[in-house]
Amino acid sequence: MISIATWNINSVRLRMPLVERYLAEHAPDVLCLQEIKTVAELFPAEAFAALGYTYQAVHGQKGYHGVATVSRIPITEVSRHDWQANGEARHVGVRIDGCGVELHNVYIPAGGDEPDREVNPKFGQKLDFLARMTDWASAIDQPTIICGDFNIAPLESDVWSHKALLKVVSHTPIEVETLAAFQAAHGFVDVGRQLIPAPERSYSWWSYRAKDWRANDKGRRLDHIWASPDVAAKASAHRVFEDARDWEKCSDHVPLITEFDL
Incomplete structure (x- = not known):
């Protein structure tokens, strides 16, 4: 049994105490982080190693973006x-x-505020990013898991109000359609919804703007763990750790963890 977690940490150096707490309490075999916001040379590699996560693949960038996969079990980097x-x-x-399974950790662009590529280039860049991912997915020839911050809540039940968010970036029809094309290119299974079926509530992000996120509960399911059909069939449990949103100096995202009998 292998457990894989994903978490947009929104600066790993700033929030390393929270990561250490999560790993100590939940101990996933593999943790995929997004928005680490640091170059590889400044990534807290020793702190992870001290917790047993000695296998590390870090693709960093100064101040922005960046992804890292750390593991207690042997992994080998294969692509960027x-x-x-x-x-x-x-x-x-x-x-x-x-x-024999590949694990891909991805941070899809947020896409700006206006869902129109003509007036908001960031939105077009998001759709083009997904198109390139789709080309890649169509050529996959091995069992694969892809996880991370997709910045899209695809289902009506993945947001607090489908009607209110139809014209809000992350839940617009064109984003949902573009993500669906990516999913279909390899036949990926949305493991989170396989194990927590819609319309059951399953959010992973709440805005910092809400003073009381629990009472407000205007959440979205922006973070995902998807897998090839043969791998998804081996998924046995999926959890969203909402309590991390209450931690001091928390990320606006919370961790997901899925167990696979690989």
Whole structure:
């Protein structure tokens, strides 16, 4: 049994005490982090190693973006795709040694505020990023898991109000359609919804703007763990650790963890 967690940490150096707490309490075998916001040379590698996460694949960038996969079990880095086509550090892929499965950690662009590529280039960049991911997915020929901050809540039940968010970036029809095309290119299974079926509530992000996020509960399911059909069939449990949103100096995202019998 292998447990894989994903968490947009929103600065790993700032929030390393929270990461250490999560790893001590929940001990996933593999942790995929997004928005580490640091170059690899300043990544807290020794702190992770002290907790037993000695296998590390870090694709960092100064001050922005960045992804890292740390593991207690052997992993080998296999790829770093520039799906943004501008050099931003938004992906790292590893092979989980001994089981023949690749694990891809991705941070899809947020896309700005206006869902129109003509007036908001960031939105167009997000859609183009997904198109490049789709081309990659269509050529996958091995068991694969992809996880991270997708910055899209695809289902009506993935947001606090489908009607209110239809024109809000992260839940617009064109984003949902574009993500669905990526999913179909390889036949990825949304493991989170396989194990916590819609319309059950399953959010992973709440805005910092809400003074009381629990009472307000205007959440979105922006973070995902998807897998090839044969790997998804081996998923046995999926949890969203909402309590991390209450921790001091927390990220606006919370960790997800899925167990696979690989």
